[in-house]
Every structure is written in C-alpha cells, then in structure tokens.
Amino acid sequence: MTRSELQAEAAASGVPGSGQAAEILRLDRLSLRFRGQRADVVSDVSLRVSAGEILCIVGESGCGKSVTAMAVMGLLPENATQISSGTLHFDGETVDLRRARLPAHLRGNRIAMIFQEPMTSLNPAFTIGDQIAETVLRHRGGSRAEALDRACEMLEKVGIPSPRQRLREYPHQLSGGMRQRVMIAMALANDPQILIADEPTTALDVTIQAQILDLIRGLRRETGMGTIMITHDLGVVGEIADSVAVMYGGQVVEQGPVADVFDNPQHPYTIGLMSAVPRLDSPGGRLAIVPGTVPTIDAMPEGCRFRTRCAFATPGCARRPALADLGGGHLVACHHAPLETNVSVRA
Amino acid sequence: MLAFLARRVLIAIPTIILISVFVFALQKLLPGDPLLVLAGEERDPEVLEFLREKYRLNDPIPVQYLAWIGNALQGDLGVSLRTNQPVTELIAQKLPVTIQLAVMSLIFALVIGIPAGILSAVRKGTVTDYIANVVALSGLSIPNFWLGIMLILLVSVKWQLLPASGYVPLSEDFWQSIKTMLMPAFVLGTALAATLMRHTRSAMLGVLSADYVRTARAKGLSERVVILKHALRNALTPIVTLTALLFGELIAGAVLTEQIFTIPGFGKLVVDAVFNRDYAVVQGIVLVTAVGFIFMNLLADALYVVLNPRLREQ
Numbered sequence: 001m002t003r004s005e006l007q008a009e010a011a012a013s014g015v016p017g018s019g020q021a022a023e024i025l026r027l028d029r030l031s032l033r034f035r036g037q038r039a040d041v042v043s044d045v046s047l048r049v050s051a052g053e054i055l056c057i058v059g060e061s062g063c064g065k066s067v068t069a070m071a072v073m074g075l076l077p078e079n080a081t082q083i084s085s086g087t088l089h090f091d092g093e094t095v096d097l098r099r100a101r102l103p104a105h106l107r108g109n110r111i112a113m114i115f116q117e118p119m120t121s122l123n124p125a126f127t128i129g130d131q132i133a134e135t136v137l138r139h140r141g142g143s144r145a146e147a148l149d150r151a152c153e154m155l156e157k158v159g160i161p162s163p164r165q166r167l168r169e170y171p172h173q174l175s176g177g178m179r180q181r182v183m184i185a186m187a188l189a190n191d192p193q194i195l196i197a198d199e200p201t202t203a204l205d206v207t208i209q210a211q212i213l214d215l216i217r218g219l220r221r222e223t224g225m226g227t228i229m230i231t232h233d234l235g236v237v238g239e240i241a242d243s244v245a246v247m248y249g250g251q252v253v254e255q256g257p258v259a260d261v262f263d264n265p266q267h268p269y270t271i272g273l274m275s276a277v278p279r280l281d282s283p284g285g286r287l288a289i290v291p292g293t294v295p296t297i298d299a300m301p302e303g304c305r306f307r308t309r310c311a312f313a314t315p316g317c318a319r320r321p322a323l324a325d326l327g328g329g330h331l332v333a334c335h336h337a338p339l340e341t342n343v344s345v346r347a
Numbered sequence: 348m349l350a351f352l353a354r355r356v357l358i359a360i361p362t363i364i365l366i367s368v369f370v371f372a373l374q375k376l377l378p379g380d381p382l383l384v385l386a387g388e389e390r391d392p393e394v395l396e397f398l399r400e401k402y403r404l405n406d407p408i409p410v411q412y413l414a415w416i417g418n419a420l421q422g423d424l425g426v427s428l429r430t431n432q433p434v435t436e437l438i439a440q441k442l443p444v445t446i447q448l449a450v451m452s453l454i455f456a457l458v459i460g461i462p463a464g465i466l467s468a469v470r471k472g473t474v475t476d477y478i479a480n481v482v483a484l485s486g487l488s489i490p491n492f493w494l495g496i497m498l499i500l501l502v503s504v505k506w507q508l509l510p511a512s513g514y515v516p517l518s519e520d521f522w523q524s525i526k527t528m529l530m531p532a533f534v535l536g537t538a539l540a541a542t543l544m545r546h547t548r549s550a551m552l553g554v555l556s557a558d559y560v561r562t563a564r565a566k567g568l569s570e571r572v573v574i575l576k577h578a579l580r581n582a583l584t585p586i587v588t589l590t591a592l593l594f595g596e597l598i599a600g601a602v603l604t605e606q607i608f609t610i611p612g613f614g615k616l617v618v619d620a621v622f623n624r625d626y627a628v629v630q631g632i633v634l635v636t637a638v639g640f641i642f643m644n645l646l647a648d649a650l651y652v653v654l655n656p657r658l659r660e661q
Contacts, residue, residue, distance in 0.1 A: 075564055079472075108567035115558060115565075123559040125580045125656065135566040170656040186566070 024193050024226045025049045025111070030071060030086035030097065038298045040084070042068050043250045043305075046323075049194060049226040054217070056229045056237040056258070058273070059247035060294055065230045068247075069196050072228075073113050074101030091193060109139040112187035116199040118180035122171035128155070129167030132186045139190045154185035158215060177208035184215065191223060198230045213240050234273065238262065243329075246270045249294065249305035252323060256330035266332040266339055268310045304334070312336050348652050348659045355648045359641050366637040367419070371412050374626045402428075415630070424631035429623050434631035437616065442635070444514055445613040448535070448605075449597035451528050455536025456543050456593065461586065463540070464547025468555060469574060479544065486541030495534045495607040502530060512609040531608040535601055539593050546589050550582035557581070583654050591647035595640035 026048040033040045042064040049055050057065040070076050072088060078101075086097035091110060095102060102111065115121045123131060132151035133144060140147075148167060155163035158181040171179055180200060187195060197216065201209040217240055220227055231237060237244055237258065245255040246267065254267040265271045272290035292309040295301070301308050307317040316335050323331040326338055382398050383390065399405050403414060418425065424434035467479035503511035515524040554560060555578050563577040564570075602614035613632060620628035652658045 073565055075561060104567045104569065106567070108565055113565045115562065117558050120558040121562045123563070123577050123581070125654065127656075134568070138566065138568055172657050183562070186562075 022051045023048055024051055024091060025072075025228075026089040027068075027072060028087040028089070030068060030083070032067070032071060032076075032081055032083040032086070033297075035080050035082060039250075039300045041250050041297050042071065044085075045247070045250075045252050047228070047245060047252075049228055051193070051226055052220060052224045053242045054220060054227040054229055054240055056231055056241035056244045057247060058231055058234060058237055058244060060232060062294060062297075063247040064250035065247050066198050067250075069113070069198050069228065069230055071097060072102065073107060073111065073196060074104075075113075105139065108135050108187075108192075109190045110192055111194045111196065112190070112192040113196040113198065114180070114183045114187050114200050116202050118176050118183055118200075118203060121183055122179055124171055127168055127170055128174070128182050132167075132182070132189055135186055136189050150189060151185070154189050155182070157188075157219070158182075158185045159211075160185070177204055177211065180204060180208075180212055181215070184212075184219075188219060188223070188225075192225060194226045194228065195220075196228045196230075199232070200229070201236065202231070202233070209236075216240065246273065249300050250297065251305055251333065252331075253306065253333045254331065255323065256326075257328065260328060260330040264330075266326060266330070266337045267306075267334045268312050268336075268339075269306045271339075312339075351652060351658055352645075352649060355645055359645060362641055363638060366641075367416055367634060368412065370630050370633045370637070371415060374630055375408060377624070380624075419631075419634065424634070425627035427620075427628050428625045434627050437628060438631055438635055441611060441613050441616050443516070444611055445598060447517060447524070448528055448532060448601070448610060448612060449594060451525075451532035452535035452539065452597055452601075453590065453594055455533055456539035457590065459537065460540035460543025461547050464544040465551055465574065465579065467544070468548045468551030471552060479548075483541040483544045486537050489538075490603075491534050491538055491601070492603045492607055494537070495531065495604055498530050498534065499607070512607075514610050514612075528610075531601075531604050531610060535597065535604055539597075542593070543586070543589060547582070547586055550585045551578060554578045554581045580654070584651060587650045587654065588647050591643040595636075595643045598639045598643075599636045 026046075028046050030042055030045045031040045032042050045064070045068055047055065047057075047068070057068065059065050067076070071081075071083065071086070083097050088095040088097055088102065090102075090106070093103075093106075122128070126134075129148050129151050132154060133147035136142070136147040136150045137144065140150075151167055152163045155166055160166055160178060160181055166174075166182075171182070174182065184200075195216070200216070201212050204212060213236065216227065216229070219225070229236070229240065241258045243256060244258045244261050245252050246261065246269065247253065248269045254261055254265065254270045261270065262274070265274050269290065276290065290309055291311075295305075295308065301318075303318040303320045304310070304313075307313040310317070314335070319335070321333045321335045323333045324337065325331050332338070382395055382402075382404070403411060406414070415425070422435055424438070426433050427437060463479050463483070467476040470476045499511045502508050509530055510523075510527045513527055515527050517524045551574075555574075557578070559581075560573060560578050563573045568577075599613065599617075601612075602618050604610075605612045605614040613636070617629065617632045619625070620632065
C-alpha cells in the first residue's frame with residue numbers, strides 16, 4: 001500500500017489528519033532535564049493529538065522521544081527530573097507539569113501506556129487476570145468478578161485465544177507477542193482516550209510486529225482513541241501514522257501529516273533519515289547516512305542542534321530556528337526551509 | 348510443584364545422614380576422655396573398663412555410630428554423662444524456651460528490619476536512608492551483651508519496668524513469660540533487624556527499577572500499592588531465605604544473651620555440655636539444631652513456590 005492510498009484509507013475511515021478533528025491532548029512547550037545535566041534532554045516540545053489520530057514520534061535513540069512520553073504520563077522520577085516548562089491540556093483539564101504530574105486517576109484510565117519490553121513489563125508474581133482486573137478495579141470500582149469479566153472481554157478483543165483460561169495464567173506462560181497483547185488489553189481496559197505506545201513492536205519479531213500494528217490500528221478505528229506511537233522505525237511510521245513528529249537532540253525538528261513529511265521532507269535531518277531507509281524500488285548504490293553521531297546532551301551545540309552534522313549549515317544556524325508552518329500544518333525548524341524542491345541528499 | 352518439594356526433601360535426607368556422621372566423628376576426634384571426668388580423681392582401671400563396656404566405647408566406631416543413630420531415630424539420644432538425665436528429656440526441657448526466644452526475636456527483627464529496609468530503598472539517597480543505614484550499622488556493631496546489660500540497667504534497675512532476668516514458662520503465666528522474654532528478644536532481634544534491613548533494602552532497590560513497577564505506576568495505582576504489592580512481592584525471595592537462616596541460628600542458641608538474662612535455653616546447655624565433655628548431650632543438641640536448620644530451609648523452599656509462580660509447574 002502506498003502512502004497516498006493509506007492517506008485515502010484514513011480519510012475514508014473518518015480519521016483526520018492533524019488539525020481538523022477534536023483535539024484530545026495537547027502538550028505545550030515541554031522542556032526538562034535530568035539533575036546534573038547542562039542542557040535540556042527535551043527542549044520546547046509541543047504535540048497535539050486528536051480523536052482517532054495516530055501520531056508517531058520518530059528519532060534515534062536518546063532523542064528524547066521516550067522521555068517526552070514518560071513526562072506526559074508522569075512516570076519520570078520526581079527527584080531526578082527538573083521540568084522547566086510544559087503544560088498538558090487533556091480533556092478539559094490543564095496540568096502545569098512544572099508543579100504537578102498527570103493525576104493518578106487519569107493515568108491508566110483516560111491515558112494509558114504500553115512499553116517496549118513486553119517480556120518484563122508484566123509482574124511475574126501475579127496472574128494475567130489479576131493484573132488486568134487491578135486496573136479496572138482501581139478506576140471503575142465494582143466487584144472483582146466484574147473486573148475479571150472485563151479482563152476476559154479485553155483479552156478476547158486483543159485476539160488472545162481461550163481468554164477465560166488465560167486469566168489464571170502467569171506472564172511466563174505466554175510468548176512475547178502474547179504478553180504485548182496482554183499489555184494492550186490492560187492499557188485499554190478502561191477505554192482510554194489516549195494510548196501512548198513506546199516502541200511497542202521493537203522487541204518482537206517481524207510477523208508479530210505486523211499483527212500488533214494491525215491490532216492497534218483496528219482498535220483505534222473501533223474506539224476512536226488517539227494514539228501517540230514512539231518508534232525509530234520509519235517502516236512502522238509509513239504503515240500506521242496519520243501524522244509524524246521527527247525529533248532530534250530533544251527537539252522537534254519537523255512535524256506534520258505523514259504524507260507531507262514523507263513525500264516532501266524539509267528538514268535536513270528528516271531527509272537524512274528518509275534516505276537511510278533501504279528501498280526496494282531503488283536498488284544499487286549505497287544508503288545515505290547522516291554523517292557523524294549524535295552529540296551527548298551536554299555537548300549539544302547552541303542554536304540548531306543538528307547544525308554540526310548538517311550539510312546545509314551556515315553561521316546563521318547558531319540561532320535556534322523556530323518551528324514554522326510551511327502550510328497545511330507541516331512544521332519545520334530550519335532556517336533554510338523550505339529547501340528547493342530539487343535538493344536531494346547525495347546518495 | 349509437589350515434585351519440586353519432594354526433590355528438596357530427598358536432598359535433605361543425605362544431608363541429615365552426613366551431618367549425623369560428622370557430629371558423631373567430631374566427638375571421637377576431640378581430645379580428652381569423658382570417662383576420666385566421670386570416674387573422678389581417683390580412678391580405678393577396673394571402674395574405667397566397666398564404664399567403657401557400659402557406654403560401649405570398646406566397640407568399633409561404625410558399630411557405635413549405628414547404635415547411636417538407631418537409638419536417635421527412636422527418640423533416644425542417650426543419657427547425659429554427668430547427670431544421667433536422658434538427653435531427649437534435657438532437650439525437651441530447653442527447646443520450648445529457645446523456640447519462644449527465637450520466635451519473639453524474629454518478630455522484633457521482621458517488624459523493624461523489613462519496614463526500615465523498604466523505607467530506605469524507597470527514599471534512597473535521602474536523609475531517611477542515611478539515618479536508617481547508620482542505625483542499622485550501629486545495630487550490627489553494638490555487641491549484644493553490652494546492649495543487654497544497658498537494658499537491664501535502665502529498664503529493670505532504674506525504671507523497674509521489666510524483670511531483669513529469669514524465665515517463666517508460657518504455660519505458667521502467659522504475660523509474665525512474654526514480659527520476661529521481652530528484653531532478651533529485643534537484644535537479639537535488633538541485631539538481626541540490621542541484617543534484615545540491609546538485605547531488604549538491596550532487594551527492594553533491585554525491583555523498584557523493574558519494568559513491571561513502571562507498568563504498575565502507569566496503571567495509576569497508588570505508590571503504596573506499587574511498593575507494597577508489586578515491588579515487595581518480588582523482593583521477598585531473598586528475605587525469606589535470610590529469615591529462615593536467621594531462625595535456624597536462633598534455634599542453635601544465643602549463648603551470651605542467654606547468659607546475661609539467665610535464660611535456661613539451648614545456648615547454655617550446649618556450652619555447659621562442651622565444657623564438661625558431655626558427649627551425648629553435645630551430639631544430641633547439634634543433631635537437633637542441624638535438623639532444625641534443614642527443616643527451616645525446606646520451609647523456605649516451600650515458600651519460594653508460593654512466591655514464585657514459575658516454580659509451580661515443574
């Protein structure tokens with residue numbers, strides 16, 4: 001399926017691109033650092049997710065994408081994190097992240113999260129049923145029997161065979177793919193409006209990966225929940241995303257509807273990332289790579305953090321570029337944007 | 348699960364046999380002749396020979412061992428060379444005292460050690476953690492006999508709150524018995540609490556960074572549930588092992604503490620027996636203590652199965 005077809009499918013199923021439908025979650029200008037660091041690991045990051053939208057955050061390891069998600073969930077260790085700015089708007093509530101975390105009654109209830117490590121994310125000492133029922137009881141109350149019924153229903157929904165039986169099983173009795181399904185069942189048990197998925201398929205093999213992505217896509221269509229998916233895999237983005245935010249060095253460098261960003265990348269880093277993806281339709285030649293390595297957070301250059309690796313860098317790049325709208329919600333943080341359409345990265 | 352436990356019990360059997368052989372052999376290897384003690388200052392060679400026959404000391408050693416272990420299996424551990432009292436009877440007298448002291452000490456150790464360990468793990472690097480560690484280190488460093496004497500001086504002599512020493516059987520006067528045992532149990536318990544606290548702390552630190560603890564937080568559970576349910580449950584295994592071992596140690600007796608509080612327990616019995624070369628008593632006590640140790644280990648194994656679902660299906 002091509003991206004334009006995907007886009008058409010998304011439009012047909014009533015899934016909005018960025019900007020049109022009801023916004024559920026908005027993160028404004030999040031900046032934070034860990035104690036002892038000299039620069040922000042997440043710097044001025046803003047995100048927004050609408051109902052039914054899948055937003056992918058992409059970037060290399062250490063670019064701040066997971067930290068951003070953890071900050072939204074309120075899972076960062078309080079005494080080791082300094083949040084200098086950031087406001088979370090969610091479902092009519094406003095949380096000033098400098099002073100407060102996402103309230104616990106929303107966590108696991110209206111906003112839920114799944115993680116990269118399905119093998120270790122479930123508690124080995126409790127049954128699957130107990131662990132799903134626990135989150136239902138926590139947020140919905142009711143009897144244990146009702147909570148277990150709900151758990152069973154959820155297991156069925158995520159495609160786990162003979163769910164009644166599975167309720168009494170322990171995590172070690174399930175495969176990695178099954179455990180990630182259980183995690184999803186647990187996360188969705190209270191019908192959240194937002195699902196944050198932190199590299200949910202990275203630890204799984206390719207066929208299971210596709211199944212899990214299908215599952216998330218299906219559930220999104222069914223429930224209309226918004227999804228923030230964190231990944232470093234552009235293949236995943238192409239397959240599932242409605243919109244995408246590219247992060248580099250703790251900053252969002254490019255953001256917009258997936259078709260715009262993929263077909264017309266405007267930030268040199270995005271262009272580098274795109275051309276580092278092997279493609280079947282252009283055989284031969286070497287893959288382009290982004291030269292150099294990501295500087296450590298303490299060694300990040302002033303201004304545009306990509307400039308030390310950028311082919312287009314000029315002295316002006318020592319000023320931090322603002323995220324500017326190129327039209328249609330396609331935002332780029334580069335002084336040189338829009339790049340001439342004929343500019344391509346030397347392969 | 349049953350297979351797992353059965354295997355543990357099967358392993359325990361040769362261990363017990365081996366220990367009994369060691370206990371028996373050790374006595375034979377010790378220098379000194381108990382009969383010289385028994386026969387008194389003016390020894391008549393005929394009396395000595397008579398005694399050797401009586402206690403079958405002229406038989407080959409393996410025969411002596413088989414006779415001893417055969418009787419032991421029937422609950423007959425021989426008679427004390429000094430008092431002529433059956434060893435089984437002596438042990439039956441002292442064991443309840445020692446068990447009561449051990450249980451009360453362990454309660455002190457658990458009630459202080461585990462919460463302190465959890466707290467210092469959760470508050471790692473804070474003042475609370477620091478204080479807990481200093482207190483634990485002091486607990487480990489302060490000798491029991493000194494703490495015992497200080498407590499007697501303050502609590503019994505100065506404030507006259509608790510009896511300074513002695514032992515009252517539980518069956519005689521329950522509360523008086525508990526009161527009399529309170530100070531020695533506290534002295535023993537606090538020392539163990541320090542060890543327990545250090546182990547609880549490190550076990551908790553290990554699990555607090557686990558992915559499933561993050562999951563528990565992501566579910567919106569309260570910090571209390573996250574720590575006391577999701578983390579502690581997984582940190583319990585080393586704590587259970589340690590507790591079983593500590594209890595075994597307590598059963599073996601606490602000589603100094605028993606001496607200070609004049610408690611007629613195992614510790615005093617074994618020391619007296621060793622000094623008097625009362626072989627039968629020493630053998631009996633060591634055997635009972637060793638079997639007690641092994642039993643505590645079996646109990647710990649059984650608890651692992653309860654705590655760790657992965658062990659259940661083997």
